Amino acid sequence: MDGLTRRRFLQALGVSGGAGALLATLAANGGTAVTPPWTPPARAGRAGRSVVVLGGGIAGLTTAYELGKAGHRCTVLEARARPGGRVLTIRGGDRETDLDGHTQRAAFAYGTYFNAGAARIAPWMVTLDYCRELGVPVEVFVNSNADAFIHRSAGGAPVRFRTARADLYGYVSQLLTRVTRQGLLDAELATGGRDELLAFLREFGRLTDTGEYLGGPDRGFAVYPGADGGVPLQGPPSLSEVLTGGAGASLGFDLGFDQAMPMFQPVGGMDRIPAALARAVGEERIRLGAEVVAVTNRPDGVEVRYRQDGRAHAIVADFCVATLPPHLMARIPHNLGDDVSLALAAFRPAAAGKIGLEYASRWWETELGIYGGSTDTDLDLRQVWYPSSGFHSPRGLVVGYYNFGPDAEAYASLAPRDRAARAVSLGERIHGPRFRTELASSFSVSWSRVPHLEGAWATPPYGSPAFALLRSPAGRVLFAGDWLSHTVAWQHGAFVSARAAVTAVHERA
């Protein structure tokens, strides 16, 4: 880390001089919590400007929230009936109609909720900082569960993550121990570490004194120990069975910088975040059902025309911050230039889908011992999520699939009832009959078919002139959204992109 970066850390930490020595060392090692630094604009006072914000998702709401704190006057235009965009939490009574005309009305019981879009927060994300600032309580989201399943359709019954992990780590450790002991890595280990490597592998792989992996308690048990010593699981399978079984592909997930445990969620549903933002912005500043139909940049202001309740409206402001999905923004007539149109069209919307399956009992807890986390399958369900809250309560909601690309498009092409039928049929193969018999209701969202969003996220053309162009103001119009950040498909990306737009607006105002 160079001196400049270290100074930024220490500024962020509010320390200086000798007192910061340890913190500086910590910082150099990633030991301080460094979300991207940002200085909120100072309050503008009477000089505040008017800003029209297109889109009432996280980027739009954050833009209005931060500009409002700085003394600017914002109006948010949101085409959907509620703010939040893809931060969508479905509760009993909620109704959504998709682009194919399918209308679903959630029949969930009171207290059941379904985070159909954003669902988890990594601890380094500014999303958590906004939860703190806005008073949104958070709790742990179980992103990884040793007792959830890895399921391969060719492989018969699913295995627990803990079993697959023990077997793979065990055999990998055994193999590396063997060649290390045989001296085959002496060149690589010439500068030291041979004994430490063997000690690590022995512990990590639960190896015997002779370096063999023979299984052991960390695989899990058929009957767990108690008054007596427990009944071991069958196995372990042979080295080749473990390697060719395919479970290894599931084991790297929770090592990701954006997926490692612990992860977090707001208590009561992810939409607590946009709801808190909307309250802080002032609900009177947010126009719902307002569909933008034209954006015109002028020397003295920007005019945005929109339709609301079947009538045409126009608003003129000093600035416009456009946070609509780029592929939808590309369709709106504007005078920002052909290069802007081409740049917007360079972002590719991605398909993803989820189904919320509400159950009349929490059989995954009582029968399978699975408390949160997700099962990984090569069926087109891809992931099945178990709830991270409400443990032991009478009901619960399982995300029956979370899938992407072609899998998501396949479900999107089905009517909601057929999506549920397919999800239940496949889920039953993994979980047994309760996956069907305990089902109370369901609700599915195929993001590519949601009006005014038409995609789960938009993949940016990183490094392209198009990406750079949209990060610069187009006259009095600025763009923001997770799609303009380096953390696309995360609320974090929307927050930090909005912050950048806020700074740019404020500096010009």
Next chain:
Amino acid sequence: MDGLTRRRFLQALGVSGGAGALLATLAANGGTAVTPPWTPPARAGRAGRSVVVLGGGIAGLTTAYELGKAGHRCTVLEARARPGGRVLTIRGGDRETDLDGHTQRAAFAYGTYFNAGAARIAPWMVTLDYCRELGVPVEVFVNSNADAFIHRSAGGAPVRFRTARADLYGYVSQLLTRVTRQGLLDAELATGGRDELLAFLREFGRLTDTGEYLGGPDRGFAVYPGADGGVPLQGPPSLSEVLTGGAGASLGFDLGFDQAMPMFQPVGGMDRIPAALARAVGEERIRLGAEVVAVTNRPDGVEVRYRQDGRAHAIVADFCVATLPPHLMARIPHNLGDDVSLALAAFRPAAAGKIGLEYASRWWETELGIYGGSTDTDLDLRQVWYPSSGFHSPRGLVVGYYNFGPDAEAYASLAPRDRAARAVSLGERIHGPRFRTELASSFSVSWSRVPHLEGAWATPPYGSPAFALLRSPAGRVLFAGDWLSHTVAWQHGAFVSARAAVTAVHERA
């Protein structure tokens, strides 16, 4: 799994015949939740017997609870001022005096609590079943946190778990990839799996196409990505630096069958469990401050003499279930025979200690980005725990050390204020000045010095005649406790041992 075991599974699941085929397969793979099976006794009606239970910890309370449900009349004698034993939660105003005469009074703010003993529950433990049955809400306990530190006093600044893990997994994968590509494992991989092994290692170790580990985003960042791409951490260190740095010893912990994530805790403090048990037993059946002084087995009953409020009392019952720590039970005069005395003396009490450090701010969240989990150090603190609940609230309690054996004995020999001074001084080395400056109050428990417990747990002589002897009735006296189970030092062990005693009493009644 043999046919008998499979039948037990299916009985436990309440399924039979063809419907159970998948579940049977699941069961054979550990895919059903199988805590040790137990059938509660049927209600005895008028034939209920009187039982005196020695000790009001989990084993004693569970014995009284389950025997009460079966129609027996229990009296629990507990020497301490509250039930729960080592399930001890300290809140503001609580007072404890240790065997050395040190009295501490907790100055914690309202809402702060310190689980000084039992603190976590694995999802397969019957402890969770009792939480469900008793209506004790549970939440996730963060037992492993990618952002907590690994600290080695010789190594300078601490590293994050995520960084150490990425580096070790990366280099291990690189080494094994190299020898596999060189054909040095062709014999071991003759039956298949070579390509799958290479694919797994590449993903698991985040290797390049050429099989090199060069670091990458999963090590963490100096500045995390946001609007821009993020600033990488320094590093990675060299292979030998990583291997000899000592972090590997910290990485196997959360692979343990009793430690893997997710883990759980009752909302509001672990003593919610004994409190709920005590309510269910009936507080009038629990005599607090009642110190047992003699146990006499007779043909027609068992007499227990005890002291309460300075006065001598006696109680005669049909049966006695003794759940006191074995090393304390060994001191109580009885007529159960010398072999029982010798067997009790074969259990060795173990030292462990914790200190609760209440802070006036949650600096570990705001400054270090650590939300729950624990730091592992080779200082005598051993583990520093961050709270798993109350995220973002004004205050919070860090467990400044959780240590065992000689480390615990060293702290036990200090006065409470000196324990706090040492813990803060060492914790500051890892965490920086906030570890000292934000401290509000502290409370420490050295379990070997707690009256009527005198140990964190007692290590059983597994496989010995002594262990077997105490698991059989001694006349009308039966023993129970985690120390008689195969899951010592866990509430689970106390619950299952109590269940065994309950069955034995009921069958003889």
